[in-house]
Amino acid sequence: MESVSVLIPTLLRPLVEGRSEVVLPADAPMTVGGLLDRLSEGRPLLERRIRDETGALRRYVNIYVGGEDVRRLELLETPVEPGDTVMVIQSVAGG
């Protein structure tokens, strides 16, 4: 079965059993939102870190699909294909 690889930033790794990468089976296209739903299944703390209660991506969390920032694409509706690599990255923010 094909899969999608999600790269996890250091600060969130304790929430995915210490892994830097989570591989999710994917034999059909999905959206970034759908991918996050599956990533967060059984991991409510991870869900809260990435999206707020309204379901919106937190302001300083960036997600890249195939190297492209989803904010320049279709945000959580951005399509993810089997075989894609999705990166979750904290943006540069704060002082």
Added chain:
Amino acid sequence: MNDQATTVLAIGTKKGLWLATSRNRRSWTLSDPLFLMQEVPGVGIDTRGGRTRILVGTRSEHWGPSVVHSDDLGATWTEPERGSIGFDPDDGAALERIWQIQPDSQSRPGVVWAGCEPISVWKSTDGGEHFELNRGLWDHPHRSEWGAGYGGAAAHTVLPSPADDSIHVAMSTGGVYRSLDGGTSWEPRNRGISAYFLPDPQPEFGQCVHKIARDAGNPRHLYAQNHHGVYATPDAGDTWTSIAEGLPSDFGFVMLAHPRRPGTAWVIPLKADGERIPPDGELAVHRTDDGGGSWSRLHRGLPTREYNAVLRDAAAVDAADPVGVYFGTRGGSVYASADEGESFVEVASHLPDVLTVRAAVVPG
């Protein structure tokens, strides 16, 4: 003070939490930073029921806000998996910041209140592990007219009365709201408080209240530090009158009340809205022992020059005898008084901006 007791001082800053401990409230030991790089705008220490629980509202710029707690003085921390405070999807809002964590009185064990941004009040009945949104205030018809102060639109003070089912909430901007029925319904209670920055300077609501505190001797007597204006009410907020005479300025953020002695309260004046520094750069705490009729300027042990402000929640009292008074500045200095403000020692310096402090005397 009991020699077998330790005072714990929790210091929430712009970039983490520090815990200071002392056996005599004069020499202090400061912990390493906790939750480094997370903002800590709200802390509560709940000593009811023979347990000391430190509740901390954190906020990561990246990963959002959360409430965590420790029952072992900070050695280990627990974060409920699904979060302690969170809106329902139908509410169309997301929690931004936890400004206040307020354990209720002894007669209501397990009840803890939280005041948050966006303007909302939350109640927990399990010691602060899970909170429910107070719908009465959230659905209030005034909501759309409440505004945001510089720090954001928040319910920053929640004061449940130990005597009855009344609760006072202070919000910036919106003013003071009171519930007489445990939080089911709310009405503004700002008569007599000026809002000089609005077209109508005496509106029903819309005042920029910075902090309120409840008098120990008479729970219907409250004090308020406003955005210019220091007030007291003898009737649970029905009418407010100025008690600013005798202070060097009526601006500031802090208002503290003595936990036992009626009529005693503390403020830390700043010069003005347009000049948010101690008057003449001379930091001082002012205490009244007669309900605001007169004030004493207290500064022994404080620096002779200080140009940083003290924010609304960055001051607290403990429950010891004599009462300890604590505050921190935006310059990262923290001061403690073991004698009700007569003299201070420096607990810490060069921390990030101090947003909140809370102190409790614990066994051991």
